[in-house]
Amino acid sequence: MRAACRVAYVGDVRSEKGGVDMIEFACLEDVPGAKEDHDLVLFALSTCGWCRKARNFLEGNEIAYRYVYLDQLEGDEQRAVLTEASNWNPKRTFPTLIIDDKDVIVGFDDSSYTEKLL
Amino acid sequence: MSMEISSGKAYALREQLVEEAEAGGYHINPDDSITMTLVEGLVLNTSRYGYPLCPCRLTGGDRDADLDIICPCDYRDEDLDEFDTCY
Numbered sequence: 001m002r003a004a005c006r007v008a009y010v011g012d013v014r015s016e017k018g019g020v021d022m023i024e025f026a027c028l029e030d031v032p033g034a035k036e037d038h039d040l041v042l043f044a045l046s047t048c049g050w051c052r053k054a055r056n057f058l059e060g061n062e063i064a065y066r067y068v069y070l071d072q073l074e075g076d077e078q079r080a081v082l083t084e085a086s087n088w089n090p091k092r093t094f095p096t097l098i099i100d101d102k103d104v105i106v107g108f109d110d111s112s113y114t115e116k117l118l
Numbered sequence: 119m120s121m122e123i124s125s126g127k128a129y130a131l132r133e134q135l136v137e138e139a140e141a142g143g144y145h146i147n148p149d150d151s152i153t154m155t156l157v158e159g160l161v162l163n164t165s166r167y168g169y170p171l172c173p174c175r176l177t178g179g180d181r182d183a184d185l186d187i188i189c190p191c192d193y194r195d196e197d198l199d200e201f202d203t204c205y
Contacts, residue, residue, distance in 0.1 A: 047159030047173035070176055074149045082176065094174055 025081055027073060031055075032065035038117065040065035043085040043096040046072055051095040052107040063117060070094070128158045147203060160189055 028041065040058070044051035046069040058065050068079055082092065088104045089096040097105040097113075105112050135157065147153045159173025171177050171188045177184050187190040190204075195199050197204040 045159075045174060045176060047162055048153035049159065050174060052155050053152065092176060092178070 003024075005020065024054045025068060025077075025084070027068050027077060027081065028066040029110055031065050031067065033059070034062040036064045038063075039100050040050070040117075041098040042067035043089075043094060043098075048094050048106045054095040054097065054113070057108070057110065057113050061118060081100065125158075127161045128154060131161055132157045144198075 017060055040063065040078065042051075042054060042058070044067055051069075055067065070078060070085070073081060085096055086092055088098055089091055089106045091106070093106060095106075095108055099105070101118060103116065105116060132146070132154065136201050137148050147156075154193070156173050160170045163169070163171040163173060167177060167179055167181070167184075169181055171184055172187045172189050175191075176185045177187070181188075194204045
């Protein structure tokens, strides 16, 4: 099935891959915040309410992060970002939050974000 | 984070969805902060692709390939059983 914005798993999926370069895309938007304890990258869709909730959580808690709306990308750029997102979350669901290029939270619920980020 | 859509269309669609959901034994999420975002996403996706693609899923723009993720999607009941809400 193609699950959507649920919390499918929380954990470190990258360690088994032997490490990958830090996520760097020109399309990532910086959102400043008072808390910069983690390097956060949020893969999201502009149309997705749960992605909105995730952003609201981060900004409500003054947490700095970067994000990209994949539905607003096109062509090669979208494919490249989707490939990166798929490495972390093969189901390609949103939101997908990457923490310190190491951990991932798929979907949004308050408790998972609180546990990992606060 | 706003989507450039007509709020009038969104509210009209919301009313339509309420009627259809209730007629089918379902309920729209009472949390309007999530419901309206999703409804706005449906309006935007309909404008973009010509069909109400689930706002939480990415498409390549092929309607035939997206039949399972057009709202209400094939996974609604499964989600409701597990999470009490669809995603």
